[in-house]
Amino acid sequence: MIKIRDLQYLDAVAKHGHFGRAAEACFVSQPTLSGQIMKLEDQLGLSLFERHRKKVMLTPAGEELLGRARQVLRSAEDFEETAKALSDPLSGDLHVGLIPTVAPYLLPHIMANLGTSLPNINFYLHENQTDVLMQQLDEGKLDVLILSWLNTMQGVERYTLFKEPLVLASPVKHPLAQSKSLTLKDLNGQWVLTLEDGHCLRDEALDYCFSAGAKEDTRFQATSLETLRYMVASGMGITLIPELAIKDGEHGLRYTHFNAPVPSREICLIVRPNYSRMECVRAVVSSIRSSMSPYIK
Structure with a gap:
């Protein structure tokens, strides 16, 4: 028996x-x-x-x-996880995947409450882009994902x-920065x-911008929100920024809110169908909703 x-x-x-590195990984x-x-x-x-001599490769049979x-x-x-859940569904390890435009801005608001409300859960946090996280969820490497919902997501x-x-987000001297509020038509x-x-x-922002008649500036595409923020502050152009990512007192940068219809994104937790620890998932969802209620209306 294998x-x-x-x-x-x-x-x-x-x-x-x-073989050497694999042995180290397996202790x-x-x-x-x-x-x-x-x-x-x-x-x-x-x-x-x-x-x-220097590497090992799988055969076709391998x-x-x-x-x-x-x-x-x-x-x-x-x-094993099902057995743990049957004995105590609110204990054990939970591997959570988050996208880079959510993780650094959401985690400071939710981790303290999660630790207090679920003291027997060991949270492991993994940050990556959407496609990678979705694959890891499907492969069972991650338990849940926290990300921005896209209508193309299926089977979760x-x-x-x-x-x-x-x-x-616009440079302080940009014409749109002079308004106290905007509509999408202003783009x-x-x-x-x-x-x-x-x-x-990127996809969500472009959907709103294109529908308003704006155009993508393809001279530069940022790898992170922080880089994007610095490029706007330097006067290169304007962009859309999630509200949680706003920082007070940023030099050279001004944030302006939109009147209705307000562009937005839906931050959600997703899980595989028939996941064995749904009581734990529901507790995590409840904790996050409670933590975020003072910040997001």
């Missing part, structure tokens, strides 16, 4: 492409790991890896069986946390700076 541990070794070698010696891989190959009657092995490992993890359960307004004919591809906020 052991779960042998499949974990197989997965580690495939990830690291090196065993390299001879132990190498020996178990050889025993697995003998048991299967197949070569799983091509062994070269590629095929790696996918099956990872399915087994995910099932084993789900089995969604819990709305709050609606976050988008505000105009007609304007050139707008954006984030690079892969960020939900």
